[in-house]
Amino acid sequence: MRAVVVEASREVAVTEVPEPVPGPGQALVDIEAIGVGYVDVMSRRGDDPHFPGVGSVLGLEVVGRVRAGSGVPEELAGKRVLAQPCSGGYAERVAVDVDRLLPVPDGADPVEVVGLGLNALVAEGALHRARVAPGDRVLVRGASGGIGVLATQIAHARGAEVTAVTSSPEKAERLRTLGAAEVVDRTRSGRPGGTYDVVVDTVAGPRVREHLELLRPNGRYVLCGGVGGVPGPDAFEPLLRDFHKSTALLTFSLNSVMPEERRRSWERVVALFADGGLSAVLDRSFPLADAAVALQRVESGQSFGKVVLLQG
Ligand SMILES: NC(=O)c1ccc[n+]([C@@H]2O[C@H](COP(=O)([O-])OP(=O)(O)OC[C@H]3O[C@@H](n4cnc5c(N)ncnc54)[C@H](OP(=O)(O)O)[C@@H]3O)[C@@H](O)[C@H]2O)c1
Structure with a gap:
């Protein structure tokens, strides 16, 4: 073959x-x-x-x-x-x-299903791990990527207010149609304003530190990808410096998700897809x-x- x-x-x-x-x-x-x-x-x-x-x-x-x-x-x-x-x-x-x-699901288009696929499990799993709740402010880094477009939609469908970080006005426009309330162009304005309950990061790289600093008290930072490379040696220092904020750094890899939890996560993805809260x-x-x-x-x-x- x-x-x-x-x-x-x-x-x-x-x-x-x-x-x-x-x-x-x-x-x-x-x-x-x-x-x-x-x-x-x-x-x-x-x-x-x-x-x-x-x-x-x-x-x-x-x-x-x-x-x-x-x-x-x-x-x-x-x-x-x-x-x-x-x-x-x-x-x-x-x-x-x-x-x-x-x-x-019966009748689903194979291309659409693969369009959700692994990325939907990463996005859903990362948000689940971060215990995203209605009303949370969620920042998504790498928002136009395979995982990012699904994280943006799932967070929005769960009632969060989503800020998407992207790199062009065209991508920004499309992210708004997927549920982003706010969009930050990383090539122009540098760092997002505001503070966040959850950061979903598929990028990592040298700018992790400045995004960690945007967490609110009890905020959760989920690192689930690394297209921007390895964070610098002092990237996680704000966690200790701002100890009084009780923020948490989480990592999420699908590799560590057991089959039963994968199935439950997939059921949640399929239910959102069926409801129209999520599209490939x-x-x-x-x-x-x-x-x-x-x-x-x-x-x-x-x-x-x-x-x-x-x-x-
Ligand atoms: N956790 C897991 O289980 C799991 C599973 C599969 C993949 N991954 C990892 O997750 C990461 C993302 O995967 P993906 O398929 O979503 O990637 P992707 O489709 O290539 O998207 C990544 C997005 O990140 C942004 N980006 C790219 N380079 C950047 C840079 N240097 N600085 C800042 N932003 C940058 C771009 O978005 P903008 O132009 O909009 O900024 C790009 O669209 C990869 O590292 C992949 O290996 C993790």
Whole structure:
């Protein structure tokens, strides 16, 4: 079958690879739509320690149909699922642990579902962890990104007042339509004004410190990504200096979420989606053969929302 492999040069190439063989507790999924995220860019570059490395197939999230087979629970056979393999999703088929399959509502469009996908679980999980409540002021860094557009919508749907940090007037306008009450252009005004109950940060990098300083008493800062790089050595000093504010620094990675909690989080995402409180924000779709172009689009920061690969 065809798959997108990371080569020694750290470029990607569409290559013929052996069919995956599901092991015990795994299902074979016929892939329809593939999510492309910044984490794939990091895997290509060699910056994601979880990716198996050169010669491996990229891809952590797909929507597709489960093939019947020994070990596949009856209720999953032939069903459409959101699958989260540990790698191997940029392909025609992938073998996935059964406990990493989430049910897709009947009639839902596979591209929309992959548009929610892993990013919705990160956004929902991070906000859940920060105990976002109605009336909270929430700041989202990296708001136009795959995770950010969903965090903006979910926080808004939960009754929070959302400030989105982004980088252009066009992105700002779109974020307002997704529920942001306020938008800050990081390229112009520098630092957001005001104070916040929750900061959802998918960027990290050298500006963590100044955003930590925006927390209100009892505020929660959730670090869940790092497109801006590693924070400086004194980034977390405000936590100690402002000890009297009882602020909390939380980190959130989907890798540490147990299957049962993933399922509950997915149910909350699907319920919001069904109610119209959440929509997939789709950037562009590319055929699998154009995976390098799709990765370049994500890496360049030009995308708004989810980049998707399709078979064909
Ligand atoms: N926690 C988890 O479980 C988990 C799971 C998957 C991915 N991740 C990580 O989460 C991060 C975000 O992923 P994503 O898919 O949302 O990325 P993305 O789609 O590339 O979006 C990131 C956004 O960050 C902003 N940005 C980019 N470079 C920046 C910089 N130097 N300084 C400030 N802002 C910058 C851009 O938004 P604006 O132009 O609007 O500012 C960009 O759209 C990545 O580090 C990824 O590895 C975490």
